Amino acid sequence: MKDIILKAENISKQYRLGQVGTGTLSHDLNRWWHQVRGKENPYLKIGDTNDRSTKGTSEYVWALQDINFEVERGEVLGIIGKNGAGKSTLLKILSKVTAPTTGSIKSRGRIASLLEVGTGFNPELTGKENIYLNGAILGMTKKEIASKLDEIVEFSGCERYIDTPVKRYSSGMTVRLAFAVAAFLEPEILVIDEVLAVGDAEFQKKAIGKMQDISKGEGRTVLFVSHDLSAISTLATRTIVLKNGNIFAIEETNKAISIYSSMEQDDKVFVQKEVIGKPSVTKVEVITSEGGTLQANGKSLMINFEISMPKENYENLSVSFQIFDSLNKAIIYNYIFDKDIPICRRKGVNKICFEFSNLRLYKGNYYIKVHLANSKTRIKYQEFDCCGFQVEMIDKREPEWGWQNNVCQYIDEGKWNY
Structure with a gap:
């Protein structure tokens, strides 16, 4: 029996170009009128594919469409694709930072995410205070966080600045501390975007080693987005290839990398x-x-x-x-x-x-x-x-x-x- 810890079912995300909200008041009223009559949202039937290189015909665009996959406990799942393919949007939905337009995410356990430099950090609080804040968000007690505090600080290499407000940290220091918090506070699912590229070579090596320990030694699940194909090849057992908001392939990692490369025909x-x-x-x-x-x-x-x-x-x-x-x-x-x-x-x-x-x-x-x-x-x-x-x-x-x-x-x- 497979031990499925995360499942995405028919995930789609639609955006309206040039607008902050979901649309105009008339659009919202139209959605409500269809809903009370038990009919489908009319704006789900329109919209262009997420191809940033072409001019669309609709003001709506599908950043993701019909995404379905399962992740087993202890698996490292890689996610690769061109810029604008929908990788970060998918991770934000999985991390519950944003909601899908359609579909659902089913997960078992806590999810910790590292999506952008400084995500989840209050710049006015010190590094130590942010560790406790992030732990509380993950549902951990103060005692549990305190037991991991020394390991987090040591791994991050920010001990000298741990009592300094995070707004005075460099981007590299912020990423070091954020990754240490996400990795050591023991979430069942760790979601990491390309943000590790901000760190130096020494830290990237440490981070990749820690992710290997998390998945193989501790049996936790990692979802990892990166343009560094060698890191994906080293870490991931399976990899999703995204193209224009759709899943182009889900394969064993080396095969997925070959498929992704074959999509890049223009330069060769x-x-x-x-x-x-x-x-x-x-x-x-x-x-x-x-x-x-x-x-x-x-x-x-x-x-x-x-x-x-x-x-x-x-x-x-x-x-x-x-x-x-x-x-x-x-x-x-x-x-x-x-x-x-x-x-x-x-x-x-x-x-x-x-x-x-x-x-x-x-x-x-x-x-x-x-x-x-x-x-x-x-x-x-x-x-x-x-x-x-x-x-x-x-x-x-x-x-x-x-x-x-x-x-x-x-x-x-x-x-x-x-």
Whole structure:
């Protein structure tokens, strides 16, 4: 028998764009008139899908629609999706910060949430007073809170400032204390948004370790939203993929990450018009190990080029590329010269490819810079940036010293195919 601790049934959330309330007085009266006659709310039949990139036709929008899932006791459930997919709205509903438009949440036990920096903290109270305040909100007695006080303060690393009003804390200090309160006051369900990203690397490592202890050692349930796919891969057993307010997939975590990455198709292919009368790169495509824009450390990666040539037997062409990290620092450089190996000798579209059989880059975001030139005259035909991709440590155990972002660990030489 499954021990279900949290269940979401047909959860939907509708907002009216540009309005603070639910709508105008006439809309409220219309809702009431339908209700007294035992009819459905008329405004539930209208509204656009939550796609922030397009202009809608209705003043109503569905931030979430028909969300259904169950969470077992002791499970860590990851939630991933693009910005605006509905992740934070879902967590607010689960935490009972806001109510769903339709549907219901059934839970067994106390829920502690960490949704935004300073959530549930009174800025005028000291850190210690806020610990007691949060504990009282969770339904704990003063004696229970006092028994955990020293552990909370030690974990947060804010002992020197614990008697200082929270309004004088930095955002990182506030998050440290808020997470410590939520984790150590023993809620049955812990709900955490991307807020941990505010903390430094040391604290993030501590927080992830604590969440592992909470789920595996103490049998409590964690719902975790993050854009850090390696953290999701490390912590979560199952993961929900949200898209435009709907559940796109609920799968085992590594499969869910691959599905999420395959949704990101735009960046991995770069297409542009040919330059008349000159050699020109018309298409660049990155083929990652996991599909979409997601590349696993230590697996193969291919870069395909399509080059349009204005005439037959064009000589001295030079094709090269660099891979840059998110700090705009070049990590990799490779090239192929026509004077060494005849390439792109046919008029029209020619295809060449570069393959890394074992690309070892640390987790982080990268992009490609392409160069096309004449190696003899040194005339530069093209230079442009394209094709972003993300490297993650998928299926790899993180060492005690932690992974460094955007650092070259080891790269094989790779090879050109033409």
